[in-house]
Amino acid sequence: MFDQSRAPVIGSVVIGIDPGLSRCGYGAIRREGHRMVPVAFGVLRTPPEAPLPERLAQLQVDLEALFDDLTPAGVAVERILFQVNARTAITVGQASGLALAAAARRGIPVVHYSPNEVKLAVTGYGAADKEQVQAMVARLCNLASPPKPPDAADALALALCHLWVAPLRDTDHAGAASAANGLQRAVAAALARDEAP
Secondary structure (H helix, E strand, C coil), X not given: CCCCCCCCCCCCEEEEEECXXXXXXXXXXXXXXXXXXXXXXXXXXCCCCCCHHHHHHHHHHHHHHHHHXXXXXXXXXXXXXXXXXXXXXXXXXXXHHHHHHHHHHCCCCEEEECHHHHHHHHHCCCCCCHHXXXXXXXXXXXXXXXXXXXXXXXXXXXXXXXXXXXXXXXCCHHHHHHHHHHHHHXXXXXXXXXHCC
């Protein structure tokens, strides 16, 4: 059994999952030194008019194919904190459960992050809006524009968050400071690239 807190190996792929039944965002990133390289991102969709069991079965097949194709070292899933709409919360929970089960069957460690944790890791501000997160995802991944649709950008943000946060969990205080400085350097480099003529 894998240690759930284990940091991904440099060069390995981490997949972020922004769970949803109609649109389930995914974003796979590989770390190459200080660079974050997007491997794949997009949205898995199910037809809203189909019966719920069929939609869940289709999403399960798609998630399993995604994990088999990309063989991630880790999966980061958005933690469900609170939803005003109970129906939405249930379907998001069902989609999240499918991702967790697919990863567990393959022995892939899974970590949950709240939306605020992701915002803080990616932008440095836990209350950043979606546009700020999407802009930083594009900068950190060296993309010409923010990924579309937003579910894919959110999933890439989850993968980025995990690639930054997981090493902090595995280090002592001095190592944590070094990893945090690495994040600051990467953010500064991304901003400088974006401002260059």
